[in-house]
Amino acid sequence: MNDNHLATPDIKELEKTALELRRLALKIIFQAGSGHPGGSFSAADLMTALFFGGILKYDSTNPKDPKRDRFLLSKGHASGIYYSVLARAGFISESDLDSYRKINSPRFLSGHGHPKTPGIEIASGSLGQGLSVAHGIALGTKLDGYDSKTYVILGDGELHEGQIWEAAMSADKFKSNNLIAIVDYNKVAQDNITKDLKDLEPLEDKWNAFNWDVHRIDGHNMEAIMKVLQLPLHPEKPRVIIADTIKGKGVSFMEGKTAWHGVAPSAEDYEKAIKELA
Ligand SMILES: Cc1ncc(C[n+]2csc(CCOP(=O)(O)OP(=O)(O)O)c2C)c(N)n1
Ligand SMILES: [Mg+2]
Numbered sequence: 001m002n003d004n005h006l007a008t009p010d011i012k013e014l015e016k017t018a019l020e021l022r023r024l025a026l027k028i029i030f031q032a033g034s035g036h037p038g039g040s041f042s043a044a045d046l047m048t049a050l051f052f053g054g055i056l057k058y059d060s061t062n063p064k065d066p067k068r069d070r071f072l073l074s075k076g077h078a079s080g081i082y083y084s085v086l087a088r089a090g091f092i093s094e095s096d097l098d099s100y101r102k103i104n105s106p107r108f109l110s111g112h113g114h115p116k117t118p119g120i121e122i123a124s125g126s127l128g129q130g131l132s133v134a135h136g137i138a139l140g141t142k143l144d145g146y147d148s149k150t151y152v153i154l155g156d157g158e159l160h161e162g163q164i165w166e167a168a169m170s171a172d173k174f175k176s177n178n179l180i181a182i183v184d185y186n187k188v189a190q191d192n193i194t195k196d197l198k199d200l201e202p203l204e205d206k207w208n209a210f211n212w213d214v215h216r217i218d219g220h221n222m223e224a225i226m227k228v229l230q231l232p233l234h235p236e237k238p239r240v241i242i243a244d245t246i247k248g249k250g251v252s253f254m255e256g257k258t259a260w261h262g263v264a265p266s267a268e269d270y271e272k273a274i275k276e277l278a
Contacts, residue, residue, distance in 0.1 A: 009053040018048040025080035032101035038260040040081035042186035042245040049225040060090035063118040074130020075155035076112035091119030128161025138179040157189025168210040171238040179238040186247035219243025
């Protein structure tokens, strides 16, 4: 288990890893000529902490180990960062990434993730489903007697889906304390500011009303991320971590911009972005 994480998580090292993963994600999006840089970059620090900060239990040589923790990227369009993480963690190889978004990709590196890819639990292009699936998995591992945790990253725009709140109610009913949802609260959905579509605030109050164990952090502060992820489980409540993030974080001209939700950079923008991520 955890053959690929840092023995003692070092914040500076994790920050460096997150930067490298952003570069890799942008490279594969550029090569593919399509993808989602904005939501990949907002989730990069969170995913780095999970996979390389010693939080998730996994064995990349045995991806289906029943004792593993589960990770679900419900906002599956951020596959650029997901595949980059999976390559670094050893589930797939870096050369596999050349087939990102290509038809007949041998490792099934489609735009939104497929469970045929080692390390991926579910298909997740259709927003709103991930929390329900994560909860089902969390219940299942508990019934099977494993002390596995299930982590799921949700988008803020994704929270507009009603199914999220059905799952929130179910997880409370079953006291699923081994379920940890992380909201990548980057304030931007597809073509709009999330608030202008339907304001999520007061977001902490909403989750509290559903009886979850609620935490709020700066989703780009590695120390804060590690601290919240290292907390012991609540005795009976599922946990939500509301992570305030910035869409496109790391590249000045992408930050907070709807235009960078689902578009690959031009060669010129790619060069500029890579320099900023150096
Ligand atoms: C059910 C469903 N409706 C619409 C879409 C199209 N879509 C793709 S990404 C997106 C915006 C998601 O925003 P958010 O959850 O905030 O993601 P992020 O900002 O992290 O990219 C939408 C509406 C979809 N994938 N699934
Ligand atoms: Mg968003």
